[in-house]
Amino acid sequence: MTTLITPARPDEDTSPRPVPWRRMAWVTWRQHRIALAGVAALLGALALCLWLVGLHVHHVYAAAIACRPASSIACGDLVYSFNGMDTFMANGFVMDAVPALIGAFVGAPVLARELETGTFRYAWTQGFGRWRWTLGKLVPLAVFVAAAAGAFSVLLSWYYQPYLAAGNQALALNEWSPLAGGLFLLRGVVFAAWTLAVFAIGALLGMLIRRIVPAIAATLVLYTGLTFAAGLYLRQNYLTPLIGRNLLNPPASAWIVSQWWIKGGKFAFAGDPNADGMPRMNVLQQVCPHISSGPSSGKLSPAAVLQCFSQHGYTMLTSYQPASRFWPLQWIEGGWLLALSVLLIAATVWLVRRRAT
Amino acid sequence: MNVIETSGLGKRYGSTWALRECTLAIPAGHVAALVGPNGAGKSTLLNLAVGLAAPSAGVVTVLGGRPAGSPTALDGIAFVAQDTPVYKNLSAADMLHLTRNLNRRFDQRYAEARLGELGIPLNRKAGRLSGGQQAQLALTLALARRPRLLLLDEPVAMLDPIARHDFMATVLTAAVDEGLSVLLSSHVLTELERVADYLILMSRGRVQVAGEVDDLLASHRMLTGPAAQADSYAARPVVHARRAEAQAHLMVRATVDDPVPPGWEAHPVGLEELALAYLREPAAAALPGPARHRETRLSEVAK
Numbered sequence: 001m002t003t004l005i006t007p008a009r010p011d012e013d014t015s016p017r018p019v020p021w022r023r024m025a026w027v028t029w030r031q032h033r034i035a036l037a038g039v040a041a042l043l044g045a046l047a048l049c050l051w052l053v054g055l056h057v058h059h060v061y062a063a064a065i066a067c068r069p070a071s072s073i074a075c076g077d078l079v080y081s082f083n084g085m086d087t088f089m090a091n092g093f094v095m096d097a098v099p100a101l102i103g104a105f106v107g108a109p110v111l112a113r114e115l116e117t118g119t120f121r122y123a124w125t126q127g128f129g130r131w132r133w134t135l136g137k138l139v140p141l142a143v144f145v146a147a148a149a150g151a152f153s154v155l156l157s158w159y160y161q162p163y164l165a166a167g168n169q170a171l172a173l174n175e176w177s178p179l180a181g182g183l184f185l186l187r188g189v190v191f192a193a194w195t196l197a198v199f200a201i202g203a204l205l206g207m208l209i210r211r212i213v214p215a216i217a218a219t220l221v222l223y224t225g226l227t228f229a230a231g232l233y234l235r236q237n238y239l240t241p242l243i244g245r246n247l248l249n250p251p252a253s254a255w256i257v258s259q260w261w262i263k264g265g266k267f268a269f270a271g272d273p274n275a276d277g278m279p280r281m282n283v284l285q286q287v288c289p290h291i292s293s294g295p296s297s298g299k300l301s302p303a304a305v306l307q308c309f310s311q312h313g314y315t316m317l318t319s320y321q322p323a324s325r326f327w328p329l330q331w332i333e334g335g336w337l338l339a340l341s342v343l344l345i346a347a348t349v350w351l352v353r354r355r356a357t
Numbered sequence: 358m359n360v361i362e363t364s365g366l367g368k369r370y371g372s373t374w375a376l377r378e379c380t381l382a383i384p385a386g387h388v389a390a391l392v393g394p395n396g397a398g399k400s401t402l403l404n405l406a407v408g409l410a411a412p413s414a415g416v417v418t419v420l421g422g423r424p425a426g427s428p429t430a431l432d433g434i435a436f437v438a439q440d441t442p443v444y445k446n447l448s449a450a451d452m453l454h455l456t457r458n459l460n461r462r463f464d465q466r467y468a469e470a471r472l473g474e475l476g477i478p479l480n481r482k483a484g485r486l487s488g489g490q491q492a493q494l495a496l497t498l499a500l501a502r503r504p505r506l507l508l509l510d511e512p513v514a515m516l517d518p519i520a521r522h523d524f525m526a527t528v529l530t531a532a533v534d535e536g537l538s539v540l541l542s543s544h545v546l547t548e549l550e551r552v553a554d555y556l557i558l559m560s561r562g563r564v565q566v567a568g569e570v571d572d573l574l575a576s577h578r579m580l581t582g583p584a585a586q587a588d589s590y591a592a593r594p595v596v597h598a599r600r601a602e603a604q605a606h607l608m609v610r611a612t613v614d615d616p617v618p619p620g621w622e623a624h625p626v627g628l629e630e631l632a633l634a635y636l637r638e639p640a641a642a643a644l645p646g647p648a649r650h651r652e653t654r655l656s657e658v659a660k
Contacts, residue, residue, distance in 0.1 A: 024459070127459060
C-alpha cells in the first residue's frame, strides 16, 4: 500500500489555541434543552397554581385584617376562613421537594448518562478537552437551575407573606415564624442555594455511580438527610440563640429552639415543647400540687404555673432565634451551600480530568 | 515520527493487569492492526493512548511525544470507540454540529457529502440508524476532524460483512488520500491482510509481536516435513508446531535465505496464519519494534 505524506497543516502547532467556550455553550444547550424545558414546565405549572391560590389567600387575608369591628361575627368568620386555608402544611413540604427534584433530575444525568451509554468515549476525546467539557456543562446548568429556583422563590415569598405579617396574633390569625423548618427553605436565597447544592451533589454522584437512576435516587436521599440535618441541628447554631428568662409569650415570629427550667443556677428539668415550655404534669404535681389538683386544674394558666414555680425558686429559660435574624441566617445557610456547591463541582471536574475508566 | 510510543506501559484494574510492560513505537504512515483475543489488552492500550485511562506504570505519548490525552494530542487524534457511541436522541446533522463545535477543525462539506453517499439522512435520529450506519456516522465524524491519527476500537465487530467491507474501504481511502495513520484493534483476523501493513499482536496483557507486515512475513517460514523429525529441528526458533499423522508443520522464524533441512519444504506464510500461530503460543514473541529499531540504528552508526 502506498501512503502519501501530506505536509503538516499550518495550524498544527504544538500548542493550539483551545476551542472557544461559546461553542461549548451550544453543545450544552442542545443536549440539555429538554431537561431545561422540563424545569421550566414544572416551575411554570407550580407557579400558576401558587399564583391562583395565592391571590385567594391574599384576598381573604386583606378582608380579614380590614374587617371592623374586629370582634363581630362576620370578622370572626373571615379569620376562621383564613386560618382554615392553612395551606402551608398542605403544600409546604411539596415545595420543599422542588429543589431536590430539579437538582437531582438535571444534575445527576449530566455525567451519569455519558458514562452509562458509553458516549463519554466520544465526548471526552474531542479537541475541546474533557475537563473543559465538564466545566462548560456544569457551570451554565448550575447557573440556570439556581436562577430558575431563585425566581420561583420570589413567588413563594409573596405567597406566604400573609402568614408572616406581624400582628396576626392580635387578630387571632395564623402566624408562622419565617425561621420555621420548612418555610425557611422556601424564601430568600436558600431555595436557590439548595437547588444549586442538589444539582452539584447529583453531578458528583452521577460521576461516581455512573448510572442515571441510582445516581438520582442517591441524590434525593442525600438531600433529605442534609435538609433534616440543617433544620434540626445546624441552622439553630448559625448564630448564638437569644436566652429569655420567664418568657411567657415569646413572639410568634420567633423560632423557639428549646425551653428548660433551672433552680439555683443548675438545670432542673426540660420544659414540655407541646405546652409552651411549661413543666410536665409529673413535675407540676410534685412542685405545685395545689394548682395541678385544684378544682380548675383542667385549664391551667401559664401565668399561675410560672408564679408558683418562681416562688419555689425555679426560673424558666427560653432559647430562641428572633425573626429579625431571618436575613443573617439566610446568608449564612446560602453561603455554606454555595461554598459546598462550588467544591462539589470542582471535585467533579477534577475527577473527570483525572480519571475516566 | 511515531504516532504512538509507549515505554514500560502498564494498566492495572484492582489486582489484575490489563496491560503489562508494553513498549511500542508505531511509526507514522501505517495502517496498524492491533490483534489479540478478547481480554488481551487492546482496548486498554487504546484508552491509554487517548487519555481515557491513566497508566498504572510507564508512559505513553502520541504524535511525536505529546502526552496522551492532552489538548494538543486530542487535537490531532480521532477515536472511534467500541460499539461506536453516538447520542441516540440527536440527529445526524446535530452530531455533525456537535462535533464541529467541539473541535478546531471540522470539514462540514466532507461530512455531509459522505453521509449523502452512504444514504444516511441528515435529519434522522442517530438511534434510529442501523448498526452499520451508526458506525459509518461515527467514522465520518472522526474523519471530518481531519486527524493525523485515527484510532478504531473493534470498529467492525458488530457489523455485517457488507457494512464491514464498506467501513474498511472508507478507512483505507482516508489513509491513502490523506496520509492518515490508523491504528485499529480487532479480534477478527480476516480482511487484515487487505488492510494492515503493520501488525501488533497482543495476548494476556502483553505485546507478543510488533512490526511491519512485510518484515514479519519475510522473517517467518512454514516448514513442512516428516512428523518424526519435528522435534529435532532446532536451526531456527519455532513459533508453533502443528502435527498431523505423518506430517508436521512448523512456523519458524527464518528468512528465504535460511537453509531448509533435507526432506522438508519451506513455504511463505500469510498474515492470518502468522497471527494464528502466535496467538496459539502466548509464550512466543517476535521482538517488538523498538528493539529492532535500536539494532538498525546501531548498524547505521557502524556504517
